Amino acid sequence: MGREKVILIDEILPYGYELLMCDTDMVWLKDPLPYLAPYPEADVLTSSDQVVPIVIDDRLDIWQQVGTGYNIRIFHWRPTDAAKRLAKEWKDMLLADEKIWDQNGFNDLVRKQLGPPIHGESGLVYAFDGNLKLGVLPASIFCSGHTYFVQVRLYSFSLVVWTLYLLS
16 A cells, blocks of 8 residues: 555645645544644655654654654645655655565655755755755654554653643
């Protein structure tokens, strides 16, 4: 299914639609769109497999401190030229070699160039080809299945943060 997801991203972005994608084992406890709205410059916002919280509020994770892979189970794509180039190259990479895992391919491409940060305190960073604006969603709010089910230690912390977020 991972390859199909990448093909879908590549086919939909040219029509000008934003994509908010998640795996089927995901539950939204609150509308995520207001959280994504403060980052209109972002081409791609992705989750990570970070198991130690970096931020405990609703800021983006500090990209320099994310020591794990970006997790493609929860992410938001905007139909920008940079995002379209990433989607096409990612699709072409996966179709050329069936042994590449979709998430590893994404990480390899995005990390080809990582930095410098976007001006200001947005938490965004230039990535991929130096033009893609990437943000890493905080694991304390956008917890992947790996983080939640496998790394259960973050489970209780995520519940507390989500509860505070839901009450805000």
